[in-house]
Amino acid sequence: xxxxxxxxxxxxxxxxxxxxELSRRIxxxxxxxxxxxxxxxxxxxxxTQHPTIEAIHEVVRPKLPALPLGTxxxxxxxxxxxxxxxxxxxxxxxxxxxANVSPHHHLVCTSCDIVLDFxxxxxxxxxxxxxxxxxxxxxxxxxxxxxxxxxQRRDSTGSR
Amino acid sequence: xxxxxxxxxxxxxxxxxxxxELSRRIxxxxxxxxxxxxxxxxxxxxxTQHPTIEAIHEVVRPKLPALPLGTxxxxxxxxxxxxxxxxxxxxxxxxxxxANVSPHHHLVCTSCDIVLDFxxxxxxxxxxxxxxxxxxxxxxxxxxxxxxxxxQRRDSTGSR
DNA sequence: CTATCTGCAAAAACTTTGCTTACCC
DNA sequence: GGGTAAGCAAAGTTTTTGCAGATAG
Numbered sequence: 001x002x003x004x005x006x007x008x009x010x011x012x013x014x015x016x017x018x019x020x021e022l023s024r025r026i027x028x029x030x031x032x033x034x035x036x037x038x039x040x041x042x043x044x045x046x047x048t049q050h051p052t053i054e055a056i057h058e059v060v061r062p063k064l065p066a067l068p069l070g071t072x073x074x075x076x077x078x079x080x081x082x083x084x085x086x087x088x089x090x091x092x093x094x095x096x097x098x099a100n101v102s103p104h105h106h107l108v109c110t111s112c113d114i115v116l117d118f119x120x121x122x123x124x125x126x127x128x129x130x131x132x133x134x135x136x137x138x139x140x141x142x143x144x145x146x147x148x149x150x151x152q153r154r155d156s157t158g159s160r
Numbered sequence: 161x162x163x164x165x166x167x168x169x170x171x172x173x174x175x176x177x178x179x180x181e182l183s184r185r186i187x188x189x190x191x192x193x194x195x196x197x198x199x200x201x202x203x204x205x206x207x208t209q210h211p212t213i214e215a216i217h218e219v220v221r222p223k224l225p226a227l228p229l230g231t232x233x234x235x236x237x238x239x240x241x242x243x244x245x246x247x248x249x250x251x252x253x254x255x256x257x258x259a260n261v262s263p264h265h266h267l268v269c270t271s272c273d274i275v276l277d278f279x280x281x282x283x284x285x286x287x288x289x290x291x292x293x294x295x296x297x298x299x300x301x302x303x304x305x306x307x308x309x310x311x312q313r314r315d316s317t318g319s320r
Numbered sequence: 321c322t323a324t325c326t327g328c329a330a331a332a333a334c335t336t337t338g339c340t341t342a343c344c345c
Numbered sequence: 346g347g348g349t350a351a352g353c354a355a356a357g358t359t360t361t362t363g364c365a366g367a368t369a370g
Contacts, residue, residue: 032344032349053334071351073335078350089249089303093360094334107295118292127304132278134309135267143249143301144287149294192324192369213359228327233360238325253335254359 016046029082039063040075044085044099050106050115052094089141090115105141109148111155116148176206189242199223200235204245204259210266210275212254249301250275265301269308271315276308 017025022042023033031037043059044051051059057072076097079085088096090108100117103124107116120142127140147155177185182202183193191197203219204211211219217232236257239245248256250268260277263284267276280302287300307315 027345034344034350036351066352068352068354069334070336070353074350077336087251089251091247091249093255095253107292107297109295110298116293116295120292132267132280132304133276134312135269135276135304135306136309136312137267137304137306138270139305141303141305143303144292144295144297145299145301146295146297149296152294152296187370194325194369196326226327228329229359230328230361231326234326237361 016042025084026079026082029079029084031078031082036064036067036071037075037079039067040072041079041084041099044079044097048117050088050090050096050098052096054094056097088115090143103139106143107148108143108145109151110145111147111151114148114150118144176202185244186239186242189239189244191238191242196224196227196231197235197239199227200232201239201244201259204239204257208277210248210250210256210258212256214254216257248275250303263299266303267308268303268305269311270305271307271311274308274310278304 019038019042022038022045026033026037026041039060040056043056047059049055053069053072053076056076057067057069060067060072076085080087080097083101084099086098086101088098088106090096090106096115098117104117104119105123107118109115123140123142127137131137179198179202182198182205186193186197186201199220200216203216207219209215213229213232213236216236217227217229220227220232236245240247240257243261244259246258246261248258248266250256250266256275258277264277264279265283267278268274269276283300283302287297291297
């Protein structure tokens, strides 16, 4: 059966793992669990926003006001190589990142640019069936572009 | 002879529309058909490579050796706004573009990074069925990541 | 003719790099 | 203590901008 979408609007109250759990994951991935990594990885886990490096920097600033932007770049690179974080390919100039590395897809609102995660078993079932031209698929990324419910509501009530 | 059932690799011999046709499309889109636009749009139509701005610049160089990179940026922007060209969201730093604006999807080889276009009616049939959380879909972009047939062949014969 | 587009140069935005010091394990 | 990571600054890459002159329609 199809998994219902879990993306309730502004955002689901993030159930962020505690720092002990974050440290464990980071060490399990073969990395040292530094305060910077904890903060950055924690920030990424605690949002559904697919932020840019800049945005991550902003979010972490209260916790680590002196953190240089360059360190965010290096940290995200490490986390990505370790498989804890994924780059999300979206329109726009700056790269965006996601700490949700389990299989999922994206709803992209072309009106407000928000990106919502969703899972769908029917889509996951697609991969093994794919066999185009000798291409051997490993995973399928689906981006559904359209208008989110919030924008639909605003557009119908707000105007006129 | 008949078309073979499987597309042959490096690329299908591009059937590039002539410049009269290109001019018409550009004017129909409400833009002036300048030599720069003809060259750039033609270059993008004539490749299946999803090139970056830099790559387009290279390709066009023989025809317009003095063309500044900045003009390629501006031209692609115009063509994109006019709906003649689309940005393709792929991993990597520079944006990539596609003159194929008809509905299609992408096979991304994670070994050699080539991006192949493909169409699939089953995928197209997906959109109307999508109805996640009040989101109203307009179109679905699918990226299938995996290993292309060329890399499979190379990996099995080349090694050992 | 004239609104649009090109060429050019500077600047802004984004990302990487090299190296020294700090600190996790 | 040793090796990895952070901090810092400079440079590299990619993209945007503003304006003067050129040109397609």
